[in-house]
Amino acid sequence: MSAVRLQLEDVRKSFGQTEVLDGVSLHVQEGEFVSILGPSGAGKSTIFRLLTGAERADGGAIHMNGAPLEGRNRNMAFMPQRDALMPWRSILDNVTLGLEVQGMTRKAARAKVTPLLAEFGLAGFENHYPAQLSGGMRQRAALLRTVVQERNMLLLDEPFGALDALTRTSMQRWLEVMWKRHRWTALLITHDVREAVFLSDRIYVLSARPARVLHEFHVPLPRPRDGSARGLQEASAIEAAVLDTLLIREQAGGPHS
Amino acid sequence: MSEKASFMARTGPAALAIAGLLLAWQLYADLSGISATTLPSPTRVAQQAWIQRQALFDNAVPTVRATVLGFGCSLTTAFLLSILMDFSRPLRRALFPVFIVSQTLPLVAIAPLVVLWFGFGLVPKIMLVALVTFFPMLVALVQGYEATEKEIVQLLHSMGASRWRTFWLARLPSALPFFFAGLRISITYAVVGAIFAEYAGAAKGLGIYILNAKNNFRPDLVLAAVGVSATLTLVLFGITVLVQRLAMPWLRFEQEPSR
Ligand SMILES: Nc1ncnc2c1ncn2[C@@H]1O[C@H](COP(=O)(O)OP(=O)(O)OP(=O)(O)O)[C@@H](O)[C@H]1O
Ligand SMILES: [Mg+2]
Numbered sequence: 001m002s003a004v005r006l007q008l009e010d011v012r013k014s015f016g017q018t019e020v021l022d023g024v025s026l027h028v029q030e031g032e033f034v035s036i037l038g039p040s041g042a043g044k045s046t047i048f049r050l051l052t053g054a055e056r057a058d059g060g061a062i063h064m065n066g067a068p069l070e071g072r073n074r075n076m077a078f079m080p081q082r083d084a085l086m087p088w089r090s091i092l093d094n095v096t097l098g099l100e101v102q103g104m105t106r107k108a109a110r111a112k113v114t115p116l117l118a119e120f121g122l123a124g125f126e127n128h129y130p131a132q133l134s135g136g137m138r139q140r141a142a143l144l145r146t147v148v149q150e151r152n153m154l155l156l157d158e159p160f161g162a163l164d165a166l167t168r169t170s171m172q173r174w175l176e177v178m179w180k181r182h183r184w185t186a187l188l189i190t191h192d193v194r195e196a197v198f199l200s201d202r203i204y205v206l207s208a209r210p211a212r213v214l215h216e217f218h219v220p221l222p223r224p225r226d227g228s229a230r231g232l233q234e235a236s237a238i239e240a241a242v243l244d245t246l247l248i249r250e251q252a253g254g255p256h257s
Numbered sequence: 258m259s260e261k262a263s264f265m266a267r268t269g270p271a272a273l274a275i276a277g278l279l280l281a282w283q284l285y286a287d288l289s290g291i292s293a294t295t296l297p298s299p300t301r302v303a304q305q306a307w308i309q310r311q312a313l314f315d316n317a318v319p320t321v322r323a324t325v326l327g328f329g330c331s332l333t334t335a336f337l338l339s340i341l342m343d344f345s346r347p348l349r350r351a352l353f354p355v356f357i358v359s360q361t362l363p364l365v366a367i368a369p370l371v372v373l374w375f376g377f378g379l380v381p382k383i384m385l386v387a388l389v390t391f392f393p394m395l396v397a398l399v400q401g402y403e404a405t406e407k408e409i410v411q412l413l414h415s416m417g418a419s420r421w422r423t424f425w426l427a428r429l430p431s432a433l434p435f436f437f438a439g440l441r442i443s444i445t446y447a448v449v450g451a452i453f454a455e456y457a458g459a460a461k462g463l464g465i466y467i468l469n470a471k472n473n474f475r476p477d478l479v480l481a482a483v484g485v486s487a488t489l490t491l492v493l494f495g496i497t498v499l500v501q502r503l504a505m506p507w508l509r510f511e512q513e514p515s516r
Pocket of ligand 2: 045157
């Protein structure tokens with residue numbers, strides 16, 4: 001088994017009186033695709049804010065490659081819940097943003113990104129503004145901006161949440177292919193059960209706020225998960241189990257009723 | 258829609274409205290028998306303006322100079338202060354009330370005082386133009402910085418960008434639409450501010466021209482000067498619209514669906 005890249009142990013966070021994370025423990029291994037699934041407002045994005053350093057945890061420990069996570073440079077590439085493309089920058093300049101912040105010259109950054117545009121379905125649109133692109137293309141641009149940073153880990157916060165069902169499905173398939181090719185280590189937030197099962201090696205299901213890990217699911221389906229009959233059957237069994245966990249807890253009024 | 262047709266569609270109604278107003282004014286002046294020294298007709302104003310064109314031009318030049326210089330000063334100050342205030346919350350808390358109070362000062366009272374303190378030259382005019390145009394731009398900038406999308410700020414933070422870098426990469430560009438909105442409000446005050454300053458004391462300028470024309474019972478020349486000042490404001494307004502288009506080329510694509 002490969003090494004543990006990210007580890008959260010009993011992480012706690014409150015905003016004033018509002019307790020948001022109530023001892024969250026999870027880990028991600030090198031080259032693994034892990035999803036966090038939970039109801040809206042549970043505290044999923046808050047976990048990412050702790051990881052990127054936008055907020056500090058009140059308690060617990062976060063380790064990256066065995067060392068405590070701290071300081072400005074976290075070595076993680078973050079994709080926010082909304083695509084956060086800058087409307088005033090062309091697609092090319094949006095995609096190179098992370099590299100420029102890292103100190104690369106604009107020219108070198110462009111040279112690095114340009115060969116990847118075709119793979120991300122953005123060739124010919126590099127000089128367009130975000131407002132000229134479809135939702136799916138915007139998400140692909142945001143994802144390209146995330147992966148070119150070549151960080152230890154990808155943090156994806158509901159990357160396809162704003163898309164229509166058809167575009168979303170095709171983006172999920174596309175991401176699965178890309179992930180297989182590049183073997184990114186990825187942590188994905190979603191509240192789409194099917195998406196989580198389709199993309200992940202493992203899934204953590206969170207309770208409603210204050211969030212705790214209710215259950216951890218393994219998804220031992222073969223890849224590529226192109227929707228073959230056998231795979232579909234197993235996938236729906238896991239989906240049903242995940243949904244059960246989410247819904248039963250909801251009916252019981254959550255773990256802290 | 259072609260560029261030309263859409264331009265007509267946008268400016269046509271305004272042109273019609275102005276033409277209608279002028280026509281009503283002309284008819285009233287002609288038919289009511291009101292004396293030309295009380296209410297001159299638009300054609301008489303235009304005719305006198307043409308005769309006096311040299312004098313009007315000579316007086317418009319100092320007004321334009323005061324306007325542009327005052328506006329430039331105010332723009333620079335507003336920009337620098339907005340940056341300081343964005344970086345320091347205590348400074349913002351300290352300065353904002355002062356600036357709000359500065360906006361409540363009646364120009365009628367302030368203009369003669371500033372002329373008294375700084376003389377009849379260019380300086381008091383620049384100061385008064387700056388006083389009336391400064392605030393809308395400052396408010397627009399400070400508000401614009403605040404309106405930066407949180408996700409973008411968090412994204413830059415995750416990339417390791419410093420506060421200063423985040424300001425240049427995200428907060429400043431985010432403020433542009435707000436800034437231009439403030440600029441358009443300011444610019445309409447600018448010419449009026451300059452004229453007011455001249456009215457309070459000047460050797461030359463549209464303000465002093467208006468004062469003299471009024472004292473000589475020449476409402477036609479007063480109105481001719483008003484026409485010149487309105488034209489100046491419109492031209493300055495047009496320039497800000499042009500500059501905005503150049504500075505924010507992406508705006509075109511964002512507006513398309515809603516129109
Ligand atoms: N800065 C803050 N101050 C106060 N409360 C906050 C703050 N940030 C988040 N919260 C609260 O924390 C809770 C969790 O927010 P979070 O954004 O992590 O939810 P989420 O699981 O990502 O939800 P969604 O699925 O809707 O994106 C919410 O109830 C929110 O109101
Ligand atoms: Mg969220």
